[in-house]
Amino acid sequence: xxxxQLSGKRIAITGSTGFLGTALVERLFRSVPDCExxxxxxxxxxxxxxxxxxxxxxxxxxxxxxxxxxxxxDAKAGGAILLEQMxxxxxVIAGDVGTDGxxxxxxxxxxxxxxxxxxxxxxxxxxxxxxxxAVEVNLLGPTRIAETLHDLEVTPHxxxxxxxYVAGNRRGAANEELLSDSPFHIDVNWEAEVRAARRTxxxxxxxxxxxxxLEEFRVRARNELGAAGTPLLSAKTEQLRTRWVSEQMVxxxxxRAASLGWPDSYAYTKALGERALDERRGDVPVSxxxxxxxxxxxxxxxxxxxxxFRMAExxxxxxxxGLLKEFPGVPEGVVDVIxxxxxxxxxxxxxxxxxxxxxxxxxxxxxxxxxxxxxxxQVASGTRNPLHYRTLVDLVSGWFAEHPLYDQKGQPIAVxxxxxxxxxxxxxxxxxxxxxxxxxxxxxxxxxxxxxxAMLTAEVEEQKDNVERAxxxxxxxxxxAECEALYGxxxxxxxxxxxxxxxxxxxxxxxxxxxxxxxxxGIHLPSVVEHARVKTVGERSDxxxxxxxxxxxxxxxxxxxxxxxLENTIIASNVVFSYAYLATRRMPPADRLxxxxxxxxxxxxxxxxxxxxxxxxxxxxxxxxxxAPVELMxxxxxxxxxxxxxxxxxPAAVRRVRQHRQLGHRTxxxxxxxxxxxxxxxxxxxxxxxxxxxxKDGAYTGELKAVxxxxxxxxxxxxxxxxEHDLDLEEAVAYADSSSDLPLLDAVGFPVAVNxxxxxxxxxxxxxxxxxxxxxxDGGADSALPFGPLPSPRRSRR
Numbered sequence: 001x002x003x004x005q006l007s008g009k010r011i012a013i014t015g016s017t018g019f020l021g022t023a024l025v026e027r028l029f030r031s032v033p034d035c036e037x038x039x040x041x042x043x044x045x046x047x048x049x050x051x052x053x054x055x056x057x058x059x060x061x062x063x064x065x066x067x068x069x070x071x072x073x074d075a076k077a078g079g080a081i082l083l084e085q086m087x088x089x090x091x092v093i094a095g096d097v098g099t100d101g102x103x104x105x106x107x108x109x110x111x112x113x114x115x116x117x118x119x120x121x122x123x124x125x126x127x128x129x130x131x132x133x134a135v136e137v138n139l140l141g142p143t144r145i146a147e148t149l150h151d152l153e154v155t156p157h158x159x160x161x162x163x164x165y166v167a168g169n170r171r172g173a174a175n176e177e178l179l180s181d182s183p184f185h186i187d188v189n190w191e192a193e194v195r196a197a198r199r200t201x202x203x204x205x206x207x208x209x210x211x212x213x214l215e216e217f218r219v220r221a222r223n224e225l226g227a228a229g230t231p232l233l234s235a236k237t238e239q240l241r242t243r244w245v246s247e248q249m250v251x252x253x254x255x256r257a258a259s260l261g262w263p264d265s266y267a268y269t270k271a272l273g274e275r276a277l278d279e280r281r282g283d284v285p286v287s288x289x290x291x292x293x294x295x296x297x298x299x300x301x302x303x304x305x306x307x308x309f310r311m312a313e314x315x316x317x318x319x320x321x322g323l324l325k326e327f328p329g330v331p332e333g334v335v336d337v338i339x340x341x342x343x344x345x346x347x348x349x350x351x352x353x354x355x356x357x358x359x360x361x362x363x364x365x366x367x368x369x370x371x372x373x374x375x376x377x378q379v380a381s382g383t384r385n386p387l388h389y390r391t392l393v394d395l396v397s398g399w400f401a402e403h404p405l406y407d408q409k410g411q412p413i414a415v416x417x418x419x420x421x422x423x424x425x426x427x428x429x430x431x432x433x434x435x436x437x438x439x440x441x442x443x444x445x446x447x448x449x450x451x452x453x454a455m456l457t458a459e460v461e462e463q464k465d466n467v468e469r470a471x472x473x474x475x476x477x478x479x480x481a482e483c484e485a486l487y488g489x490x491x492x493x494x495x496x497x498x499x500x501x502x503x504x505x506x507x508x509x510x511x512x513x514x515x516x517x518x519x520x521x522g523i524h525l526p527s528v529v530e531h532a533r534v535k536t537v538g539e540r541s542d543x544x545x546x547x548x549x550x551x552x553x554x555x556x557x558x559x560x561x562x563x564x565x566l567e568n569t570i571i572a573s574n575v576v577f578s579y580a581y582l583a584t585r586r587m588p589p590a591d592r593l594x595x596x597x598x599x600x601x602x603x604x605x606x607x608x609x610x611x612x613x614x615x616x617x618x619x620x621x622x623x624x625x626x627x628a629p630v631e632l633m634x635x636x637x638x639x640x641x642x643x644x645x646x647x648x649x650x651p652a653a654v655r656r657v658r659q660h661r662q663l664g665h666r667t668x669x670x671x672x673x674x675x676x677x678x679x680x681x682x683x684x685x686x687x688x689x690x691x692x693x694x695x696k697d698g699a700y701t702g703e704l705k706a707v708x709x710x711x712x713x714x715x716x717x718x719x720x721x722x723x724e725h726d727l728d729l730e731e732a733v734a735y736a737d738s739s740s741d742l743p744l745l746d747a748v749g750f751p752v753a754v755n756x757x758x759x760x761x762x763x764x765x766x767x768x769x770x771x772x773x774x775x776x777x778d779g780g781a782d783s784a785l786p787f788g789p790l791p792s793p794r795r796s797r798r
Contacts, residue, residue, distance in 0.1 A: 002503050005352040007034040012115040012156075014040045014097055014145070015122030017056040019307045020161065020294060023344045024119060026062045026301055029089065031506050032348075038115055040095035040102065040122075049094045058086060065301040097122045097141035098133075102148050113152050117351045120145055121161040124266070130246050131253030131265050135197040138269035139190060142277040146284050155371075157285050157355050157364070159347060164292045164336065164380050164487045166271035168261040175488040176290075176376040178278060179271055186260055190272040193256075204248040208241045217241050226739035226759045227614050229711030232746070263483070278374055285355030285364055285371040291343045292336035292380035292487060296527050298514055300341035300506075304527030316396060316525065317532045320405045322413045331390040333484050334382040338511060339519070346379045346509035349495050377495060380487035381511035393418045395520040403525075405534050550770035554750050555659060560727045562660040563718050563744065564653070564685075565736040566671035566678065569754045572776050573648040614710040614740045618672050622693060625674075626702030630695055633676045650774035653735075653754070657684055660733070666725060670717055670744065672708040689717050715743035735772075739763065 011028060015021040016039040028035055039057070041049040063082060064075065070085075071078025093108040097120070104112065124137045142160045149155065167174035170184055179185055207213060214237070221236035228236075253265030262268040274288060296306040355364040355371060362369045381387060397415055404412035489511065496510040504510075529536060564570055625633075660667050669688045671678060678690050691708035693700045709717045722729050732748040734741075739759035745751035753764035753771045764771050 001500060002349060002352040002507050003032045003034070005354075006032045006117075006348075009116040010036045010038060010114055011351065012038040012040060012112065012118045014095075014118070014120045014141075015161075017041060017052060018121065018123075018125070020291075020340060020343060021121045022057050022060055022062055022307055023297070023305075023340050024121065024347060025057055025090075026066070027341075027344045027348060027507075029086070030066050030301070036089050036091065038091045038093060038111055040093055040097075040108075042096045042098075042103075043094050049092050053090075053092045058083070060307060062301055062305055062307070097144055098136040100144060100147075101151075102144055104148070109152060112148070113154050115154075115156050117157045117159065118145060118149075119159045119161070119347060119351060121347075123161070123270070126266065128250050129253065129265055130201075130249035131256065132197045132201045132249055134253060134265040134269040135194055138266065139194065139273040139276060142273050143280045146277060146281045146286075149284050150282055155284050157287065157351065158281070159287050159289060159351050160274075160277060160374075161347065162274055162288050162290045163267060163270050164290045164378050164485075165263060165267040165483070166274060166290065167485050167487070168267065168271070169263055169483065169485075170261070171484040172486060173488060174378075174485045176378045176491045178373060178376065179274060180278070184261075188260060188272065190276045193272060197252075200252050201245070201249060204245045204252075208245050213244070214241070217244065224759065225742060225763075226757075227711070228739050228742040229713075231712045232742050274374075281371070281374070283371055286374040287350050287355065288374050288376050289343075289347050289350055290376060290378045290380075290487075291346075292338045292378075292382070294340050294343055295337050296339065296524050297341040298339035298519060298523070300344070303523045306340070306527055306531060316528055317405075317534060319396065319415060320400045320413065320529070321534065322415065330484065331388070331393075333389045334386045334486065335389050335392050336380050336382040336483075336487060337387055338379050338381050339514065342509045342511060342514075343379045345507040346377055346492060346495065348507050349499065349503075349509060350377055353495070353498075375491070377491045378487045378489050379492055379509060379511075380489055381514065383486050384489050384493065384511045385514055385516070387516045391516065392520065395517060396525065399521045399525050403529075403536070405529070405536060547770065554733050554752060554770055555663065557663050558731060559660070559663070559665050559733055559750065560731040561666040561668065561722060561725070561729075562657070562733040563668050563670050563721075563735070563748070564657065565734075565738075565741055565744070565754075566669060566673050568737040569735050569774075570650060570653045570657075570669070570681075571648040572650065614672065615708055615713070618691065618708045618710065619704060622674065622691070622704060623702040625693060625700045628700045630698055630700060633700065634679075648776055651777050652772070652774040654684065656735070661686070665733075666727065668718070668721055670709050670714050672710045672714075687721070689721070711740055712743040714741065715747040718744060718747055736760075745769070 006028070013021055013024055013028075016025050025037060025039065028037060039049075039053060041052050043049050044052050047055070067075040067078035067082050069078065070081040091111060093111055094103065094105065095108060096103040102108075102112075120142055122137065122141060124134050142158075145158060145160075149158070164174065166179060167182075168184070175182070208217075217237045217240040218233070220240055221233050225233055225236055250265075253268070257263065257265050257268035260268060262271060277286060277288075296304050356375050357363055358370045358372050360368075360370070364371075397417055400415045404414070406412055492509060492511075496504060496508060499507065567573060657667050666687070667685045669678060669681065669685045669690070671688075671690050673690055675688075675690045675692050678688055682688055689709050692705045694703050694705050695701065707713050718732070718734070719729065721727070722732065729747055730749040733750040733752060734744050734748040735752045735754050736744055737753070737755050737760065738757050741760070742763070745753070751764075751767075751769045753760050753769055754774055756764055756771060761771070763769075
């Protein structure tokens with residue numbers, strides 16, 4: 001019996017926070033009650049390994065069955081019991097298979113000396129991982145474990161999880177044998193591949209720092225963020241640089257893998273990882289388990305259990321939502337899918353069986369034992385219980401036809417039948433669609449759109465993202481859908497047959513037990529749809545539900561301060577309009593017309609300067625106030641309020657400021673507008689932070705006292721204000737309309753985009769911010785430029 005064979009054993013598991021690893025932990029913990037587990041977990045950036053284990057493993061619904069059983073149906077009570085048992089039987093240690101020595105501290109090394117079995121399931125499982133990261137984890141990870149065991153002078157049984165796809169893109173039989181024993185073996189020096197991958201990273205990193213590349217990233221950052229200020233633009237530029245390097249490494253991995261006959265860097269590095277382990281294992285007995293495509297559970301711990309989105313899930317959901325209308329594949333080909341519980345059963349059975357006898361027939365506990373070559377067990381369905389691609393497509397399309405997903409309007413989404421096109425045809429179709437959307441996006445971004453009109457750009461960007469996602473699925477998974485290798489499972493079937501009947505029920509691994517029609521339509525698809533949280537009922541969604549939810553959080557009594565921009569946030573005006581009013585005071589009609597014509601002609605250059613650098617624009621524009629009498633400007637400021645600002649104000653904005661004040665929040669206006677313009681608004685806010693000009697001989701000089709509060713200066717002003725009043729910015733709200741206000745919006749816990757221009761609209765949607773549309777009241781003046789009061793008519797002399 002497996003439980004008896006593993007009783008009292010200490011079993012180490014890498015990759016326990018992953019899909020397969022979590023399932024392994026649960027099965028061993030539940031079905032082998034006398035074993036101890038040692039979980040090697042990589043520390044998070046902001047969390048300890050204990051916190052990661054609790055959050056990502058122990059709280060997972062994979063343990064719901066145990067919690068219910070331990071609490072006699074009361075899952076809450078069972079949860080407490082489960083945690084007590086875990087404290088006794090589970091040891092969590094910090095480690096990283098991507099680091100030499102596994103990153104173990106002394107306590108971790110001492111604990112690893114005591115383990116009887118190591119199940120190595122940690123891997124970079126992404127099919128589009130950068131080449132070097134896949135090399136460090138998938139290729140070198142197993143070898144690092146063996147080398148660490150050598151250093152510790154222990155020889156536990158190492159069960160390494162690989163993948164069937166190490167066989168590459170071949171057609172036909174792929175047997176349970178080492179790749180070096182295959183007639184299709186390609187002799188590649190894995191150590192040279194490691195050096196090349198590391199060198200490739202260094203080469204791309206160096207290229208990314210060239211003047212030409214840095215200028216490219218800088219331009220892209222500005223196109224995305226606009227005049228967001230130097231710190232944010234610099235951070236975005238660096239983000240684009242590092243992303244570019246990562247993308248080049250992904251392509252390098254894909255190209256290198258394809259050149260050697262593997263579908264991607266995942267299969268390529270896993271294959272070389274097997275070879276490296278075989279060469280460096282020394283006297284450590286090794287067994288290799290190769291699963292095919294792992295999907296949701298057949299029965300253990302419950303039918304349909306799954307963690308995260310696997311390979312097929314994003315494709316299935318995109319198809320059900322109408323985003324992915326076609327997918328490449330060979331209709332008569334085999335889709336080699338295997339439920340996760342069958343893979344877990346095989347791994348546990350191999351661990352319980354222990355290392356195979358050596359060439360002389362000596363068991364592993366014989367002092368003269370010489371570990372043989374690693375034994376291979378492939379966990380696949382294609383040769384034992386094949387699921388053909390056409391059958392899968394028919395089952396999926398039929399299920400979605402009967403159980404459609406719904407759009408936001410409550411309408412069912414009709415799925416189209418697959419036509420089984422080639423991968424190239426699908427990629428060309430998606431490329432054409434992406435090009436059309438790219439053109440539309442460029443045109444829209446040249447238009448001065450704002451508010452709801454700006455959302456057109458956001459919608460186009462969302463469609464672009466959908467197309468890019470579909471292109472990614474085709475590129476990443478297309479090769480697997482077209483794969484025609486047939487993975488032998490003789491060792492797997494023999495392993496299952498060797499189990500007692502009770503173990504076959506608990507740890508069964510024979511793929512023939514799976515009824516594919518029932519699995520796909522009765523287990524897998526319902527589970528995938530449930531976990532994807534997509535719309536499955538025909539009720540029309542409340543389009544404002546999300547807005548209402550976010551607004552409730554913004555107006556919570558827990559908030560402490562609300563910061564407001566002025567232009568297009570509180571009023572539908574700007575510094576040019578305010579200046580026009582003040583400059584045309586008592587100006588004769590003819591001069592007014594000339595002023596308007598000159599200002600309109602300057603419009604494009606002023607707009608370009610504003611978009612390039614808000615601070616430079618304000619400094620340039622405020623020079624026009626040189627010589628303006630201070631006393632007169634104060635008087636005209638009051639007239640500006642009544643004649644212009646109040647007619648341009650958004651009533652909803654005024655109400656929002658008052659709502660915050662009623663809730664006890666401090667309110668502050670932070671604007672690059674001049675103090676003489678905003679001073680009349682003082683009664684509305686607790687405080688105002690604005691631009692101020694220097695004064696000489698009772699007149700303004702046109703020069704500013706300090707850098708105007710724009711961009712990052714505005715964010716710093718809010719930070720200083722919060723520090724002065726002992727306020728927590730995580731409990732702060734900020735309202736603004738432009739991407740140049742991003743530093744301010746990023747500084748608070750609750751950003752609100754008001755009447756956003758196109759860049760901010762796109763960013764707000766992507767970041768899940770509240771978006772508000774405020775408009776001015778009807779009846780106000782709506783001239784191209786506001787004019788100050790006309791000269792008083794002279795009285796005629798008699």
